[in-house]
Amino acid sequence: MMHLAIMRRMSSIDTPFELHSTSTAAGTKYARKKVAAIAAAAQVFAEKGFHGATTQDIATVMGIKQGSLYYYFKSKEQALQDVCEYGFENYVQQMEKICGKAQPFEAKMQMIITSHLTTYRQKNNAMKVHNDQRLYLPKERRQHLKELGTRYRQMLENTLQEGVQQRTIRADIDTHFVAYSIIGMCNSWGAYLVRDESLDLFDTIQQCADLVLRGVLN
Amino acid sequence: MMHLAIMRRMSSIDTPFELHSTSTAAGTKYARKKVAAIAAAAQVFAEKGFHGATTQDIATVMGIKQGSLYYYFKSKEQALQDVCEYGFENYVQQMEKICGKAQPFEAKMQMIITSHLTTYRQKNNAMKVHNDQRLYLPKERRQHLKELGTRYRQMLENTLQEGVQQRTIRADIDTHFVAYSIIGMCNSWGAYLVRDESLDLFDTIQQCADLVLRGVLN
Amino acid sequence: MMHLAIMRRMSSIDTPFELHSTSTAAGTKYARKKVAAIAAAAQVFAEKGFHGATTQDIATVMGIKQGSLYYYFKSKEQALQDVCEYGFENYVQQMEKICGKAQPFEAKMQMIITSHLTTYRQKNNAMKVHNDQRLYLPKERRQHLKELGTRYRQMLENTLQEGVQQRTIRADIDTHFVAYSIIGMCNSWGAYLVRDESLDLFDTIQQCADLVLRGVLN
Amino acid sequence: MMHLAIMRRMSSIDTPFELHSTSTAAGTKYARKKVAAIAAAAQVFAEKGFHGATTQDIATVMGIKQGSLYYYFKSKEQALQDVCEYGFENYVQQMEKICGKAQPFEAKMQMIITSHLTTYRQKNNAMKVHNDQRLYLPKERRQHLKELGTRYRQMLENTLQEGVQQRTIRADIDTHFVAYSIIGMCNSWGAYLVRDESLDLFDTIQQCADLVLRGVLN
DNA sequence: AATGAATGAGAGTTCATTCAT
DNA sequence: AATGAATGAACTCTCATTCAT
Numbered sequence: 001m002m003h004l005a006i007m008r009r010m011s012s013i014d015t016p017f018e019l020h021s022t023s024t025a026a027g028t029k030y031a032r033k034k035v036a037a038i039a040a041a042a043q044v045f046a047e048k049g050f051h052g053a054t055t056q057d058i059a060t061v062m063g064i065k066q067g068s069l070y071y072y073f074k075s076k077e078q079a080l081q082d083v084c085e086y087g088f089e090n091y092v093q094q095m096e097k098i099c100g101k102a103q104p105f106e107a108k109m110q111m112i113i114t115s116h117l118t119t120y121r122q123k124n125n126a127m128k129v130h131n132d133q134r135l136y137l138p139k140e141r142r143q144h145l146k147e148l149g150t151r152y153r154q155m156l157e158n159t160l161q162e163g164v165q166q167r168t169i170r171a172d173i174d175t176h177f178v179a180y181s182i183i184g185m186c187n188s189w190g191a192y193l194v195r196d197e198s199l200d201l202f203d204t205i206q207q208c209a210d211l212v213l214r215g216v217l218n
Numbered sequence: 219m220m221h222l223a224i225m226r227r228m229s230s231i232d233t234p235f236e237l238h239s240t241s242t243a244a245g246t247k248y249a250r251k252k253v254a255a256i257a258a259a260a261q262v263f264a265e266k267g268f269h270g271a272t273t274q275d276i277a278t279v280m281g282i283k284q285g286s287l288y289y290y291f292k293s294k295e296q297a298l299q300d301v302c303e304y305g306f307e308n309y310v311q312q313m314e315k316i317c318g319k320a321q322p323f324e325a326k327m328q329m330i331i332t333s334h335l336t337t338y339r340q341k342n343n344a345m346k347v348h349n350d351q352r353l354y355l356p357k358e359r360r361q362h363l364k365e366l367g368t369r370y371r372q373m374l375e376n377t378l379q380e381g382v383q384q385r386t387i388r389a390d391i392d393t394h395f396v397a398y399s400i401i402g403m404c405n406s407w408g409a410y411l412v413r414d415e416s417l418d419l420f421d422t423i424q425q426c427a428d429l430v431l432r433g434v435l436n
Numbered sequence: 437m438m439h440l441a442i443m444r445r446m447s448s449i450d451t452p453f454e455l456h457s458t459s460t461a462a463g464t465k466y467a468r469k470k471v472a473a474i475a476a477a478a479q480v481f482a483e484k485g486f487h488g489a490t491t492q493d494i495a496t497v498m499g500i501k502q503g504s505l506y507y508y509f510k511s512k513e514q515a516l517q518d519v520c521e522y523g524f525e526n527y528v529q530q531m532e533k534i535c536g537k538a539q540p541f542e543a544k545m546q547m548i549i550t551s552h553l554t555t556y557r558q559k560n561n562a563m564k565v566h567n568d569q570r571l572y573l574p575k576e577r578r579q580h581l582k583e584l585g586t587r588y589r590q591m592l593e594n595t596l597q598e599g600v601q602q603r604t605i606r607a608d609i610d611t612h613f614v615a616y617s618i619i620g621m622c623n624s625w626g627a628y629l630v631r632d633e634s635l636d637l638f639d640t641i642q643q644c645a646d647l648v649l650r651g652v653l654n
Numbered sequence: 655m656m657h658l659a660i661m662r663r664m665s666s667i668d669t670p671f672e673l674h675s676t677s678t679a680a681g682t683k684y685a686r687k688k689v690a691a692i693a694a695a696a697q698v699f700a701e702k703g704f705h706g707a708t709t710q711d712i713a714t715v716m717g718i719k720q721g722s723l724y725y726y727f728k729s730k731e732q733a734l735q736d737v738c739e740y741g742f743e744n745y746v747q748q749m750e751k752i753c754g755k756a757q758p759f760e761a762k763m764q765m766i767i768t769s770h771l772t773t774y775r776q777k778n779n780a781m782k783v784h785n786d787q788r789l790y791l792p793k794e795r796r797q798h799l800k801e802l803g804t805r806y807r808q809m810l811e812n813t814l815q816e817g818v819q820q821r822t823i824r825a826d827i828d829t830h831f832v833a834y835s836i837i838g839m840c841n842s843w844g845a846y847l848v849r850d851e852s853l854d855l856f857d858t859i860q861q862c863a864d865l866v867l868r869g870v871l872n
Numbered sequence: 873a874a875t876g877a878a879t880g881a882g883a884g885t886t887c888a889t890t891c892a893t
Numbered sequence: 894a895a896t897g898a899a900t901g902a903a904c905t906c907t908c909a910t911t912c913a914t
């Protein structure tokens with residue numbers, strides 16, 4: 001469930017029309033249902049894609065009528081934006097925690113991959129939606145996501161750079177390229193993890209880490 | 219351009235009325251335009267996704283009117299199926315050639331990656347569509363694609379298995395897992411290659427191959 | 437401001453629950469807010485038209501929430517009816533005073549036009565709404581308005597008739613027709629006065645009176 | 655019927671999507687039906703107002719399905735714009751013809767009023783729509799209409815100016831003001847003519863002209 | 873006295889699809 | 894071989910209205 005992670009950020013949630021009376025919006029009924037709305041939208045977008053999904057689908061998952069959805073989202077596009085932002089913000093936060101701690105390179109890489117894949121397995125559809133559907137947002141609405149993405153990639157590249165300095169990883173490595181590769185591979189495994197529940201999470205993490213670190217050669 | 223590859227398979231193309239079958243279908247005006255139709259659909263689906271694309275979009279790219287499209291595709295769904303099949307068939311054929319030749323493991327791996335990424339860079343939108351949009355086809359219509367996919371993965375796994383037997387690659391490698399990983403990483407780079415024209419193809423190929431073979435560790 | 441005039445009639449205002457009727461309704465908080473509600477509705481209907489206006493618009497002008505509006509109006513249609521009736525009742529009352537006094541024809545005509553145009557310039561949106569939007573009310577709800585209108589036109593016609601008898605105006609005049617013409621011209625100038633604040637009120641009144649009385653010929 | 659007048663201008667009609675093959679679009683089936691579409695929209699907008707009318711209403715009058723309407727109008731707003739423009743363009747053209755001919759002032763004024771009121775009586779709903787509903791168009795879409803309106807008013811003012819120079823009308827007349835007054839009064843009578851079929855057209859014209867020229871005074 | 877939350881009906885618009893020509 | 898014209902179903906979004914609190 002994405003709920004815990006998202007609720008951590010709920011203090012910043014937007015309220016409908018005007019500000020609510022309570023200063024911390026986190027506890028409001030509205031905030032609680034908005035979380036549910038984002039979760040529902042994430043699930044539906046992940047399954048059917050942005051254009052393939054209907055607002056009716058989302059409303060059905062929430063157990064409300066279709067028109068009522070607009071109490072929580074100003075538009076379908078806004079729903080996509082919210083899903084992407086909450087999903088990705090949460091993920092980048094986790095990344096910051098991991099990269100903030102002083103740890104040997106291999107441990108960090110392991111944690112990064114663990115975080116990435118675990119996020120998917122926890123049915124964090126928001127993450128999948130961010131990866132696959134964010135390009136359907138008009139550029140203006142992707143501003144924030146782009147910044148988050150850059151921050152995330154930079155943390156990953158920095159980690160690799162540290163590895164180079166620690167002489168743990170090869171000096172001839174192009175950290176920029178490797179960062180992209182890791183993200184790509186993990187996203188691809190993430191999609192499998194979402195689709196196939198029988199796939200073992202920890203096994204997958206081990207194998208990913210092993211492949212990245214040692215390659216296939218003898 | 220995908221044209222050459224696709225035209226090779228044109229002999230099996232479906233003709234709209236039985237009448238047409240008198241001549242070799244491959245050379246027919248119909249067959250030639252059907253190729254163009256598939257290419258147009260591929261381009262549009264790649265850009266906007268299946269559900270985000272309209273038949274009008276495809277017709278516009280072809281320079282014909284919307285209604286005329288139905289001379290080439292029985293339905294929008296059929297267009298997606300055609301794009302996926304022609305795109306992927308073509309790719310698997312190439313794979314067969316590569317794997318058919320007796321070659322050392324590393325050379326083969328290099329060629330596989332080269333083939334995969336080159337396909338993308340040549341703006342083979344059909345390939346992108348197959349990877350990103352095929353799941354929007356109903357299961358029945360994915361039968362053929364699934365077979366092709368299995369064949370393809372098996373060739374990749376066999377190649378890896380050969381590598382193990384040649385002692386070129388580690389014995390503890392899970393070939394199934396590595397095959398998926400390579401595909402995932404390459405697809406992700408493929409998407410970048412399509413989006414960013416300034417990205418150097420051969421550089422990308424080298425780096426991918428290097429990462430897969432040697433990993434990042436020192 | 438229409439307030440004074442409207443408040444004079446407030447004694448007849450409908451109260452939402454019978455309970456309220458203990459005190460004189462005119463001074464009730466409810467009555468005061470109902471006036472504000474009518475004024476808000478008048479403003480919004482004048483600007484956007486009945487169908488183009490939303491209950492949200494009216495609520496916003498009042499500074500209350502959309503749902504709360506139904507404490508003052510049973511329906512949007514009722515709001516239109518209230519606006520039209522209060523606006524027009526007020527105007528017809530003024531007309532009654534003017535026509536009641538014994539005065540020479542030209543002075544009366546001057547006062548009638550002054551009354552009409554001043555009403556508009558005072559941003560009496562209710563009047564504009566009555567003129568432009570009343571036809572969107574179902575016939576049954578226009579009963580009262582129709583009676584008022586007839587009364588008003590009759591007073592105008594009577595005034596003209598007096599003018600004929602006093603030999604102040606031509607005997608071959610069709611008073612019925614002229615009455616309609618004056619109303620039409622004044623309404624049209626009223627709309628300009630509302631739209632263009634820089635238009636001088638007294639100048640307009642003079643010109644209108646002059647045109648009606650003397651025509652353009654030399 | 656507005657058909658004749660509108661068809662005169664049909665050579666400039668816009669075609670759907672792309673240019674038609676024939677150079678004169680006037681004869682096309684599309685052009686013919688677009689005329690019908692504009693007439694239908696004019697009728698419905700005149701009756702119910704822009705916001706009160708539905709695209710379904712218009713389609714019903716045309717005898718087509720609601721969705722098919724969009725073959726002729728890109729949007730409901732475009733329909734309003736088309737109605738206003740065709741209606742008013744036509745009217746201004748007529749005005750140009752009247753004012754172009756050298757004629758004594760009184761005759762011209764008579765013709766102007768005749769033209770104005772006849773336009774209404776011919777059920778030229780487009781004219782009514784232009785007068786009552788054009789303000790619901792966003793400013794950008796009113797550009798053309800504004801220019802037409804200015805041209806029209808100028809012709810009327812010029813005519814009055816000529817009258818002054820010919821000493822036919824009083825020198826102390828404010829031509830600007832009188833022009834507006836005539837338009838206002840005629841529009842108001844136009845609305846009556848549309849609503850009440852029993853009203854005699856020529857009688858109304860006579861009375862209007864008489865009132866404007868000679869006023870009511872003895 | 874007012875509001876948050878929801879609803880249901882309908883609006884405008886889009887679009888895949890059909891078919892006579 | 895292609896098109897103009899139309900359709901019908903679905904979709905997003907709006908809005909008047911209700912009602913428990």
